[in-house]
Amino acid sequence: MKGSGQQAAGEPRRATIRDVAARAGVSTATVSRVLNRNYPVAEETRDRVEGAMRELGYVVNAHARALAGTSNRTVGIIVSEIVDPFFAYIARGVEREAARTGRLCLVCCTQGDAKRELAFVDLLHEQRADAVVLVGGSIVDRAYTAELTRRAEELHAGGSSLVLCGRPSLGGRVPAAAVEYDNEGGAFAITDHLLTQGHRRILYLGGPPAVSTTLDRIAGYRRALDLRGVPSDDALVHTGAFSRAFGYRKTLELLGDQLDFTAIFAANDIVAAGAAQALEESGARIPEDVSLVGYDDVPVAQEMRPRLTTVHIPLEEMGRQAVRLATPGEDGDDAWRAPTTGTHRVGTHIVVRDSVAPPKTPRTRRARTAG
Amino acid sequence: MKGSGQQAAGEPRRATIRDVAARAGVSTATVSRVLNRNYPVAEETRDRVEGAMRELGYVVNAHARALAGTSNRTVGIIVSEIVDPFFAYIARGVEREAARTGRLCLVCCTQGDAKRELAFVDLLHEQRADAVVLVGGSIVDRAYTAELTRRAEELHAGGSSLVLCGRPSLGGRVPAAAVEYDNEGGAFAITDHLLTQGHRRILYLGGPPAVSTTLDRIAGYRRALDLRGVPSDDALVHTGAFSRAFGYRKTLELLGDQLDFTAIFAANDIVAAGAAQALEESGARIPEDVSLVGYDDVPVAQEMRPRLTTVHIPLEEMGRQAVRLATPGEDGDDAWRAPTTGTHRVGTHIVVRDSVAPPKTPRTRRARTAG
DNA sequence: CTGAAAGCGCTAACAA
DNA sequence: TTGTTAGCGCTTTCAG
Secondary structure (H helix, E strand, O other), X not given: OOOOOOOOOOOOOOOOHHHHHHHHOOOHHHHHHHHHOOOOOOHHHHHHHHHHHHHHOOOOOHHHHHHOOOOOOEEEEEEOOOXXXXXXHHHHHHHHHHHHOOOEEEEEEOOOOHHHHHHHHHHHHHOOOOEEEEEXXXXXXXXXXXXXXXXXXXXXHOOOEEEEEOOOOOOOOOOEEEEEEOHHHHHHHHHHHHHHOOOOOEEEEOOXXXXXXXXXXXXXXXXXXXXXXXXXOHHHEEOOOOOHHHHXXXXXXXXHOOOOOOEEEEOOHHHHXXXXXXXXXXXXXXXXXXXXXXXXXXXXXXXXXXXXXXXXXOHHHHHHHHHXXXXXXXXXXXOOOOOOOOEEEEOOEEEOOOOOOOOOOOOOOOOOOOO | OOOOOOOOOOOOOOOXXXXXXHHHOOOHHHHHHXXXXXXXXXXXXXXXXXXXXXXXXXXXXXXXXXXXXXXXXXXXXXXXXXXXXXXXXXXXXXXXXXXXXXXXXXXXXXXXXXXXHHHHHHHHHHOOOOEEEEEOOOEOXXXXXXXXXXXXXXXXXXXXXXXXXXXXXXXXXXXXXXXXXXXHHHHHHHHHHHHHOOOOOEEEEOOOOOEHHHHHHHHHHHHHHHHOOOOOOHHHEEOOOOOHHXXXXXXXXXXXXXXXXXXXXXXXXXXXXXXXXXXXXXXXXXXXXXXXXXXXXXXXXXXXXXXXXXXXXXXXXXXXXXXXXXXXXXXXOOOOOOOOOOEEEEOOEEEOOOOOOOOOOOOOOOOOOOO
């Protein structure tokens, strides 16, 4: 019972195209032709080949196929966290557009680690993905940008392309496409909305400090303040993370510090959810005592009570565009676009719900001219 | 300007191992050795080779590698919808465990289409994924099961394996692993919780009618009813979909029909969120007028107000186990487990929050013995 | 319409 | 320590 190793339980041995050819009494070329339906094959022959494939349980080997020529038709997507709805919705767009064009989708999660991000780009290059979509804000760092640039060039030289989705382009000379959203504009608009309601002390809360997403949102926030001549106060800007936990913890802390503010602009809806809980537990009502806004317009914004006023981003659409940009010349209409270097920009707009109201009574919380 | 096609912009030509070898003045075998670090290579030679790789922007071809022997180290996961947190959390577990063992993760979304599900299994087989993880309830259909069984066998014959995650196993004879959760038990427990509070007219709401997940949850619901001697009334069971929209619409409709119930058991938390909105808009308070429970314990359950009482499932853990089960002998401890046929079962438990209270006044809504 | 044969880029014996 | 040499399974001219 041991020795020869010829047992059926030995090394798994899949049927190859050669086995099919032999069984059908044709050449491998013919089998390949029925496989690809790209060349005339006599009906009778075809039936015979298909029969052989079925009997052998033949399954074509995508790697051999990729090696022999035709691309393997995959796109890669790199996100920091797949359960975060911001990324999940973009991923859905990428997956759907990929599937629509007959491609499979390789998903990688970095958990916010830039090192891992670069490693994944390499891995996806090794896989010869048609496109590598890098999603979400990037750290603003010279060395990192250089690394990424080199990879964009390598990818491009090899015939596939890097797409930046929701992060700044690498500059005109780098062969990478980009899908951007009007991040600064959205932040401006929602800050202005708060300002219009009469708020002057607006807390900015959350988001990693050195990431492009955060920087742009704060820029929009500051511009809105400036435009109304409201002095911006550094004590009101508290970056940290894009997490519910951060929103909760920091809000509690600031409330304890008696920091003077009448509204919170959370870096995203998740942070807002955390802040809302802190407010609730402290007995502060939204929006009567404190107004609250978020960013992204993901489902949680509609489930919270009060429902959250926030900035909408067409996330799924961005994912779709990312793969379109990287795989040109496939859709007839856009058959000739610049190969790997286009930039697609989508708009943002605020969605007004129930979490904003005018500040209770101006100067109620630290009455300077109180009698 | 046209014709020769010999321009630098012509067919992208990536450096191959042969180019590197030539440039470094060694053989391809040596290059392969420095690539795989699995064989001694003189330090000086190694440096030279690595230099050549860098200068040429060489990136190894994973397909060639896969063809030549070593597996390509990928796992596939098939879900119906990646933005649905039930699937997203399982996917996270799969991705993390895959990454931990140096694998890439191919994600496919079926949008609930069983046809597409089978097609994706085939596609992932073509990719020679080490494991194919099929997530979520399956339709209960003889022909479908047969199709899936055939694929499980093919996959197994080829040395990789199918893992069913959150759906019933295909039976002992089929070479497929399974990760199950105590679905019926969770449904029983939460129904019993409602019963204990005094509810007798409990509406079951949502979930596709012919899917295993729904069937098991309803089974648990019925068993709990039976055990208390509460007659189960078909008028109280309304299947449909796992969507917020269904929960919203159906609740509104039933409220309009004056259907007599004091509690709702939503098929999952998303459906519960829809039901909650309908209740809210109809002026019914939760839990004072109607109690509400869900299933899955995804984040929305904590954001709703009142917070939702629901059944917790260790989703991420299930994803992890799915890839462990399919890739045995890698972790030392579990080095010898049955190859592709194990079943891992995880428990569920209810999480009590704020959406359940005793029914207002028994027989208030359709007073049979009213004076 | 079909077959023969030359690779695609890499790994892994087997030699040296 | 390094080189030579078969393939891995498929596609694709180029000939029939």
